[in-house]
Every structure is written in structure tokens, then in C-alpha cells.
Amino acid sequence: MADREPIAVIGTGYVGLVTGVGFAQLGNDVWCVDIDADKIARLERGEVPIHEPGLSEAIVANRDRLHFTTELAPALEHARLAFVAVGTPPTYSGDADLSAVNAVVEAMPASDNHALVMKSTVPVGTGAAVKRTFAEQGKGFSYVSCPEFLKEGTALADFMSPDRVVVGDDGNWAGDAVVDLYEPLGAPLVRTDIASAEMVKLASNAFLATKISFINEIANVCEETGADVVEVAKGMGFDQRIGSAFLRPGIGFGGSCFPKDVTALKQLAGNSGYHFQLLNAVIEVNELQKRRVIGKLEQGLGGLVGKRVALLGLAFKPDTDDMREASSLVLAGRLKAAGAEVVVYDPVAMDEARKLIVDAKFTDSAIEAVDGVDAAVIVTEWPEFAEIDWVVAASAMRGNLVIDGRNHLDRDAVESAGLVYEGVGRGAPAE
Numbered sequence: 269m270a271d272r273e274p275i276a277v278i279g280t281g282y283v284g285l286v287t288g289v290g291f292a293q294l295g296n297d298v299w300c301v302d303i304d305a306d307k308i309a310r311l312e313r314g315e316v317p318i319h320e321p322g323l324s325e326a327i328v329a330n331r332d333r334l335h336f337t338t339e340l341a342p343a344l345e346h347a348r349l350a351f352v353a354v355g356t357p358p359t360y361s362g363d364a365d366l367s368a369v370n371a372v373v374e375a376m377p378a379s380d381n382h383a384l385v386m387k388s389t390v391p392v393g394t395g396a397a398v399k400r401t402f403a404e405q406g407k408g409f410s411y412v413s414c415p416e417f418l419k420e421g422t423a424l425a426d427f428m429s430p431d432r433v434v435v436g437d438d439g440n441w442a443g444d445a446v447v448d449l450y451e452p453l454g455a456p457l458v459r460t461d462i463a464s465a466e467m468v469k470l471a472s473n474a475f476l477a478t479k480i481s482f483i484n485e486i487a488n489v490c491e492e493t494g495a496d497v498v499e500v501a502k503g504m505g506f507d508q509r510i511g512s513a514f515l516r517p518g519i520g521f522g523g524s525c526f527p528k529d530v531t532a533l534k535q536l537a538g539n540s541g542y543h544f545q546l547l548n549a550v551i552e553v554n555e556l557q558k559r560r561v562i563g564k565l566e567q568g569l570g571g572l573v574g575k576r577v578a579l580l581g582l583a584f585k586p587d588t589d590d591m592r593e594a595s596s597l598v599l600a601g602r603l604k605a606a607g608a609e610v611v612v613y614d615p616v617a618m619d620e621a622r623k624l625i626v627d628a629k630f631t632d633s634a635i636e637a638v639d640g641v642d643a644a645v646i647v648t649e650w651p652e653f654a655e656i657d658w659v660v661a662a663s664a665m666r667g668n669l670v671i672d673g674r675n676h677l678d679r680d681a682v683e684s685a686g687l688v689y690e691g692v693g694r695g696a697p698a699e
């Protein structure tokens with residue numbers, strides 16, 4: 269392990285921290301850099317600023333190889349490879365906001381011996397633009413595109429067992445060094461040019477989002493025709509050309525990646541003169557899917573004014589505290605606008621949610637959340653919601669409607685407690 273290459277990771281968010289900790293686990297010394305002094309101070313104290321299974325334990329186990337700093341210079345003294353994992357959120361136009369990436373590029377010193385390794389998701393052409401900037405500024409930095417595919421909730425496990433590693437470069441020392449770094453993971457390697465590596469990431473996320481919107485539309489047709497989408501998805505998924513992953517209908521995708529990456533690819537295409545029709549539909553279906561829940565509540569409750577609705581699960585998916593673009597934000601906002609009272613609960617995302625959801629009642633458990641409500645909505649499929657005692661819940665609720673936005677509950681358990689169950693695409697109610 270002693271000869272593993274030291275690296276710097278710039279940006280210690282979900283991707284940067286997991287990448288840093290993952291490489292420390294592989295035996296690399298890692299300098300984690302962030303401009304957020306509070307985050308760095310917390311990490312130095314051993315506090316982990318995000319909820320990610322196994323991450324705290326891995327930080328403790330690899331503490332000797334992890335170094336946290338707000339300064340770029342000491343990190344680059346030790347490491348010739350600088351992984352960049354800063355945020356690339358959407359701008360108002362839907363293009364990726366590259367200001368944090370550009371700030372890092374500007375902050376890099378002149379050096380012929382360093383390389384910038386891009387982990388952030390960026391539009392195709394970013395690598396070429398950064399290389400031009402380096403050349404204009406006489407910095408001599410090499411550039412490698414190494415997009416990240418980890419999933420929040422299983423991020424560290426995904427880092428250690430990736431489906432593939434993609435390295436886009438000019439065929440110089442830096443690309444070789446990145447390939448060496450990932451070699452112990454034994455994953456299939458796609459070594460390609462920079463633009464193609466950038467596109468692999470955007471196209472992968474756009475395809476997955478398309479699969480979700482597709483099965484959501486199938487679910488909606490199932491609701492009209494009496495078929496059960498769970499059975500349909502099972503039957504489809506055995507076909508190896510289709511695969512069973514991402515065939516779970518629900519109330520739409522959210523999170524920090526799919527919505528922004530799909531829009532960024534649509535914008536990228538548009539800016540290049542191509543109208544990406546399919547992605548327009550993917551985005552629209554996703555928006556409509558959230559509104560369908562509001563429609564079901566309106567119909568089931570006979571209007572929303574003065575009705576009390578519990579949202580169970582606020583994070584954009586289970587096992588994370590990430591609230592970025594979470595469906596719960598849209599639902600809470602729409603319900604308030606329609607005159608309903610909103611009660612919320614999430615097992616881990618309450619602190620983040622308090623910053624984003626105003627004018628809702630925050631509670632400490634699912635059972636407390638459903639107390640006195642007319643309807644309960646499963647927004648995020650946290651495992652603990654599958655364990656809810658619906659007999660207890662039914663006696664606490666004022667009304668009897670349960671909308672299972674993730675097809676997560678045992679329908680029989682809900683219905684035998686005397687409640688009305690409505691999933692997504694589960695066919696017509698028994699006649």
C-alpha cells in the first residue's frame with residue numbers, strides 16, 4: 269500500500285468526500301479541500317456533514333490517510349492529481365453553472381507536473397475549454413475527465429465496486445495515473461477521449477431518467493386500464509434487453525443529478541443546434557407525475573382546502589439526507605397553495621428539510637405525523653415506513669386515505685386496517 273499515489277480532492281460534498289474516503293480506503297493519502305471552512309472544521313473533528321451509510325466508519329478507519337484543509341496549495345504540494353468534485357447546479361436557463369469549476373481552474377497554480385481530474389458532471393466541451401484556459405494562462409496542467417456514477421445512499425459501496433470506470437484524456441501520464449488509481453477495483457475500464465467521457469455521464473443519467481419516465485407513463489396507463497404495473501415491470505424486466513433496474517414507478521425522479529443533468533443535456537443539445545425531443549417529454553412526464561399525487565388527493569378528499577395531509581419521507585430517496593430537487597418540496601408547496609395543512613416527517617433529512625419547507629408541521633415519527641390527518645402520502649420509500657402499524661395509524665388518522673407514492677407498502681396491511689390504499693399504477697380497485 270505504501271506506494272499508492274497521494275491525491276487531492278477539491279470539493280468535499282457527496283462525491284468529493286466519498287471519493288476521498290474511498291481512495292483512502294485503497295491506501296492513498298488524500299488531501300480533501302473545501303472552501304466551506306465550517307465543513308472542514310467538522311470533518312477535522314470527526315463529524316461527517318452528510319448522511320451516507322458506512323461513511324463515518326470508513327473515515328474513522330482511514331483517519332491517518334485523510335487530511336482536511338481549506339487551502340489548495342498544501343494539497344498540491346503533496347499530490348499531482350487534483351480531483352475536482354465541486355457542484356455544477358443548474359442556472360435559470362437550465363445550463364450547468366460552471367462558476368465553482370471555473371473558480372477551481374483559476375485557483376490552480378502554474379505547473380507542468382499536475383493534472384486536473386474532473387469528477388464533477390459538466391457539459392461536453394468543458395474539458396476543451398479548461399485546457400484552453402490553462403494554455404492561455406501558461407499553467408501547463410494536464411486534464412482528465414473521470415465522471416462519477418455513484419448513487420447517494422450506496423455511495424461508498426458504489427465507489428468500491430463501480431460498474432465501470434471512464435477515463436477521458438489525451439493519452440498522457442495523467443490518464444495513465446488515473447487508470448492506475450482505479451486498477452485495484454477491477455472494474456471494466458472505458459478509456460476514451462475527453463468529450464466522449466463527458467457525454468457518457470450525461471447520456472447515462474438521461475437514459476436512466478428516460479426509463480423512469482417511461483415506466484411512470486406505463487403506470488398511468490395501467491391505472492386507466494386495470495393492469496398492475498408491478499406485474500408489468502416484472503414481466504418486462506426479465507427481458508435482458510430491457511433489464512429490471514429503474515422500472516419502479518413512483519412520483520417522479522428528483523435529487524441533485526437527474527433533473528439537472530437531463531436539463532443540461534437538453535440545453536447542450538439546443539445550444540449546439542439540435543432539438544432533443546425525447547428529453548423534453550422525459551422532463552414533462554416527471555413534472556406531471558408529481559401533480560398526479562395532488563390530483564389523487566383532491567379526488568380522494570373532495571378538495572384540499574382545510575384538509576390535513578402527512579408527507580412521509582422528504583429526502584429525494586432513502587438513505588440520504590439530500591433534499592435537492594426532492595419531490596416532497598413540490599408536493600408541500602402545491603398542497604399549501606391549494607389550502608391544505610402539511611405535516612411532515614423524515615428519518616434523517618429533517619434538518620435539511622427545515623431549511624426548505626416553510627409553514628409545515630415537523631414531527632418526530634411517522635405515527636406522530638399521521639395523527640389527525642385526512643390522508644398520508646408515502647413520498648420516500650424509507651424501510652421504516654414498510655413497518656408502520658396501520659391499525660395504530662388508522663386510529664390516529666382523521667381520514668382514511670393512504671397514497672403510496674412509491675408502491676412501498678403492503679397493500680393488504682393498509683386495507684385490512686380499514687384504510688383506502690392507492691399506489692402508483694396498481695390497476696383499478698376491486699369491483
Ligand code: NAD
Nearest residue numbers: 279280281282283302303304353354355356368388389416
Ligand atoms: P455538493 O454540493 O455536495 O458538494 C460540492 C462541494 O464543493 C461543497 O462542499 C462546496 O463547498 C465545495 N466547493 C464549491 N466551490 C469550491 C471551490 N472553489 N473549492 C473547493 N471546494 C468548493 O455536490 P455533489 O453532490 O458532491 O456533486 C458534485 C459534482 O458531482 C456535481 O457536478 C454533481 O453533478 C456530480 N455528481 C454528483 C452525484 C451525487 O449523487 N451527488 C453523483 C455523480 C456525480
